[in-house]
Amino acid sequence: MCNTVLSTELVSKSFGGLAAVDNITLQFQKGCVHAIIGPNGAGKTTFINLLSGEQAATSGKIIFQGQDITYLPAHKVSQLGIGRSYQQTNIFPNFSCWKNIWLAAQSRQKSSMRFFKPASNYIEVSRSAKRALDLSGLAKFSEIPASEMSYGQQRQLEIAMLLAMQPRVLLLDEPIAGMSSSESIIVIELIKRLARDHCIVLIEHDMDAVFAVADILTVMNNGRILATGLPHEIKNNSEVVNAYLGEEGMEPISG
């Protein structure tokens, strides 16, 4: 049903003797939410860092739409259409909410090496930033400095910036961690809506959220893939339950 946009072939990342990511082969499809779950230290974030170009793989290959992007620097990966949000809030605290989104939108211009026309006169950037602002539900906070927004709002801002980049692939690293339940509902609905025409890779610890949005699940442990499958297959996989789901408590999952 889905066509593969992004894939990895035996990708590994070692720090000294430790293999943080160990021979991961995965395909990510357009129109799907592919969730990666696993205990802390399983290598999920490192794996995302490899996909986004922020860290270079030790071995293996990453292919995006037929192009080898394994060793491209982060800014080039981003320009190709792979955008990410961060586990640790990563914004411009001194700038207003609007300007944060604006910078993200401006990155989609052919070049920002333009020196005379004021940035605010670029109507297409304005329009794209406005769209991202509205989609993320932050419209009424647009003039507030990002540092004065609540933690949950800052997380929403991360996603708004991601949207303004108009990526084809969204790498979401714990997008709803620390959000209030009303904020996380907005984001989960947004992820569902975006999933229709985007490829989404989601790392999340909140199992309710994961099972609410994921089309495919991969469970990682110690840098390796433990299992990949449809949500109901993962729920009933005894190995996964022992390694990971079990410790989170069976209640929310079996319910």
Added chain:
Amino acid sequence: MVTVPSRNVAICLFVILLCFASVPLFGDKYFVKLALRAIIFSIFAMSLDLLIGYTGLVSFGHAAFFGLGAYIVHLVSPVDESLNLFICLSLTLGLTAVAASIIGAFSVRTKGVYFIMVTLAFAQMMFYFFFNWPGAGGSDGAFIFFKPALKFGDLTVIDLDDGHTLYFFSLFAWVACYILLIFVLRSPFGQVIQGIKINEHRMQGLGYDTYLYKLVSFVIAGTIAGFAGFLFACIDGFVSPGLLGWRESGIAMVMVILGGQGTLFGALLGSVGFHGMEEIFREPAITGVIAEHWQILMGIFVICVVLFLKNGLSALITRFDSKAGEDV
């Protein structure tokens, strides 16, 4: 982030510039020269503010471009006649831009304290090059016998040998550089460098090749510093290796911090404050026996400004701004 001057800042700047413009009418020769030095150093410091205050690059070797600009005037001026102003200025700006591209290409790769060290090392290399090169006067420095001028046949339009012409030319240059930098900071490019200052890692994630933007910012700043050097060389028609040394880099940095980084116009306040205070502290009639050791008083002054004003002397003006007018 104050980019476009608020109404208060614009009024203050206008008054300060009017005062500067009236100096040649009332002041004696010494005072005119002092004011001229303050203007030229303000251009130099303003270019450094683009790096420190807006791009987050703390350069400790910015005098390399200031001194180079001055030396280029000496090197390209013939000994028996004055060189065309436009040719001389183009050569100065062009060559300092080339030097800034080369030095920037290496130093912008580094960050934080390493960037400070690399820029300092490049500037000291340039210092010793001119210090030891007999062709440019070596450690004694060198004279510029005929300063650049703009002439059409017998008609002299601009002659920088004339003190008042140089004075108003420099004042005009300050306004031009200030307006130019405001345009640059409002542009998409300006937004990118300001983003880099706050969170470079995030800018890369957004898809900006931050190395390139930092390099271009470094080249713009270096070229403007070279322009300031060009003007400085015309004051006395004398250049010396000290212009490239780390003392000058340090003075520019003190002016930026004294005036308030990330404000542009703060460089003017910093330069005026620095030169003005130096004159006051050195005057035995005012400071008595300490006059000989005026640097001690200057140190106390700088420390007080940094401790008690949130963003240097510029805070004296911007504290009256409404908050809404600040973000542009």
